[in-house]
Amino acid sequence: MFYIILCGLLTAIVAGLELQTIKPGFACIFVTLLAFLGLTGWQQQLQISPYKSLSQMLLVKGTQVIEKKSSPLGVISVLASDHIPLRYAPGMSLSSGSEPLSQLGIFTDADNMSVITRKTDNLQQLDYLDQMTSALPYHLQATDRVLIIGSGSGTDVLQAQFHHAGQIDAVELNKLFVELTNLRYRDFVSDVYQQPGVTVHIADGRDFLNTHSQQFGLIQITLLDSFNASTAGLYSLNESYLYTTEAIQLYLSRLKPGGYLSITRWLKMPPRDTLKLFNTVLTVLQKSSGAKARQQLILIRSWQTATLIIKNGIFSPEEMLEAETFTSKRNFDLVYTPEIQPEQVNRYNILKTPLFYQSTQALLSEGRQQFIERYKFNLQPATDDRPYFQHFFRWSSFPEMIGLLHKGGASLIETGYLIVFATLCIAILTSTLLILGPLWWLNDIKRNIRRTVKHGHVFAYFFTIGLGFLMIEIAFMQKFILFLHHPVYAAAATLTAFLVFAGFGSASSKRLSQKYGQRLSLRIVIIFIVGFSLGYLLLLPEIFVWGSALSMSIRFFVTICLIAPLAFFMGFPMPLALASLAKHADHLIPWAWGINGCASVISSVLTVLLAMQFGFSIVILVAVILYASVIFIFPLPQPMGAVRGMVNGKKINS
Structure with a gap:
């Protein structure tokens, strides 16, 4: 940043000399001072926001950043912990007896945490990956070919391997993640990207689908943004072409008959992301399937994450029963299945009001448009022309949100x-x-x-x-x-x-x-x-x-x-x-x-x-x-x- 400012000041001096608005003597003194500052390396050290995930993790005793790598896509920081083992499994069942293996944390721009998991020859030690909401599609039917969009450091690939998926195509835009796992920390990690049946593609997810004609039994997109920034509404200004109606149409077109699209998002209260995603998918399905759209969806939630499963076809009674069994064993909650009953919801991670269930039912009812217009947050589907999936702010809710500031509800306001x-x-x-x-x-x-x-x-x-x-x-x-x-x-x-x-x-x-x-x-x-x-x-x-x-x-x-x-x-x-x-x-x-x-x-x-x-x-x-x-x-x-x-x-x- 300092050198950018330096170049700007030098340009201004040259312009001033050309226009004769700056005296040569003054210019010489000023240039000498700037040169001295540049040669001595003086510049202000940038401080990471204390609210970012990396800053919070560094507060834990024994944690330290062991490596940093930069690219146009951001700064990658690798975090290790000497005293307290790092364990990261978002939304993992609170009733699970499994324990994640030791891990290294990876942060993109000091946020958006993912992990590199220690190598193991025993797949059963990865059982904790089966205790997350994103594991549901693997229990509905055997999957011969999986596409993982945004594979990052490989956790989703490990999850697919644990469930004995056949061919796994991992698509990751930032090649630094792949380099870290394949080269720099190869002795630590489980060679996730070099296992038989795993093919890694350095590409954008939508580009990959546009240039490959293969069809998949499962397309998985899991937690591609930071929990902290997402909850605070800071991502509302960010364009995301992964969750637009056009993107959903593309994903569904690349599914085999009976295949699944699985999207996992952070859980927010009051409900926002989950409902907007549900409404976006419903909008796409109703155009292609009409009244059958409601029979192609299953939505579950944990205490921290929610997973929406969309089937290229109609869910069978056996699949719905398996979803109920999966959630009850892990103390997850059903939000929606084609045959959901009120007594099946809000059983484990109990809310005062079953908001997720009530909202999805409203989105499926004839009063859908009225519900969207009255809802406190913007639930209109994102499109390629308006790709702001996390834009939830509505002026009609602004007075109420301001009132919540005095009650500790600052996180409810879409600050971006x-x-x-x-x-x-x-x-x-x-x-x-x-x-x-x-x-x-x-x-x-x-x-x-x-x-x-x-x-x-x-x-x-x-x-x-x-x-x-x-x-x-x-x-x-x-x-x-x-x-x-x-x-x-x-x-x-x-x-x-x-x-x-x-x-x-x-x-x-x-x-x-x-x-x-x-x-x-x-x-x-x-x-x-x-x-x-x-x-x-x-x-x-x-x-x-x-x-x-x-x-x-x-x-x-x-x-x-x-x-x-x-x-x-x-x-x-x-x-x-x-x-x-x-x-x-x-x-x-x-x-x-x-x-x-x-x-x-x-x-x-x-x-x-x-x-x-x-x-x-x-x-x-x-x-x-x-x-x-x-x-x-x-x-x-x-x-x-x-x-x-x-x-x-x-x-x-x-």
Whole structure:
């Protein structure tokens, strides 16, 4: 971080020298100081949040981080414990007599804990893996081929091996997990990824399914996010394309007849994740199976986790009986089966009210839509256009949630959404002061705005293109996460393309305006901006599926090629307007830059809120409308006949 700031300061000094706003002597002293700080390695040490899982584990005596590895996908920390053995089995039955083997903890960005389990030649020592809700599908029928999405350090693979699964395909996006288990800690772990019948794929789960035609008896997705951050609502801002309706459709299409899709999530109170997942799956099944959808679901819960099983077919009475036997032996609770009865629920991990059972019944009833609209949290299914699965906040529940703060209910508030909204309010307030400030304090500027160009046009134009540019940029950056698999990759590729090619567009604006004039040039580029934006909105889903088999380097190239023409034309509107101001009101150029900068800050926050509420398509459509509107507010000077008063000390008459 320090070196990034250092580069920024050096760039500012060079610009100041070029514009002669900084004296050379001052610049030399400042550069010398920066060089000294850089050479001595001075920089502030980043502190891990005390609320993250790694920080909490380090409070235990004898625990220490024994290794760290970094990649664009995050920092991986390996934790060992000398005094108190590390034992991690989320949602494990409280009545189980099994004990997990000794383990090493693995944390991604100091959170999202998983474990490397000690090697054993006796599979029965892995019996604790059968005491978790995620083991249910292995008891319903024998599974010959299993696909594990997000296999991480291999716990789910061990679970599949314990239940004698046939072929196991483990898909993991972060290759560091595989390297740690296969190489660095090979002597400690049970060679999980090198066992016969296990094939590991470094890939995104959806990409793997799009590029492989095999069908599976079981597709398993288990606890792919952190319990702490998930409970606090911090993941509400994160896009997840694993739990959208399109993703569920893809998973189900790759199941063998009678196969299962098993998804395990953290249990939250009041119910949120579990119900949203249930509603998402139900929405998909009702489109394909109609009234039979309710016969394809089984949902169970423990004290910490919930597992939803979706069958490619109808659950038989024998399978439902096996599910009841599985849960009763482990003191888990049935939430839903096709023949569930009220007396079968809320028997072990007892709640004051059987909320999960009542809610799933409401989602299956004719009053489903009314229940969703009245529920305290947002249960609308996530889609690829609005991939915020963990966005649960609803404004209608806000007053009640605030009241719970004084009763120790802070964890019930979806803080992520509120933080973004508060940031937007601060950005709007600050921008208002920064935009209006020059008009109040610089009387000359205020007078000249009235007498040379319409100040309303200047404000509207630069504010509008500031909003529109960032809306399109951020919306496409988020959409390309599905193609590039991770926000870091998507940001690197799309931001590079937008900034570089928008710069080329800006450099070409003078030539275009000389040939066609400023107003006609603006109309031409707006047509291209609107055309490319709407075209990509329609075609990107198909392009992403087509590109599933491409390597990551080729995907980067394709991304840049797709963004380049759109970004090129988006680079024109700003310099075209600045050129107009330079001719007729050059004193307004700093004000125009400020307006555009403030609009960009507001847009970066506003876009996230709009996307969470309405989806990326709406954001892009709004941006297209904004760009189209600037044709009518291009800041040309007023006709001379309309000018009155003094300009530059001279009286102008019509």
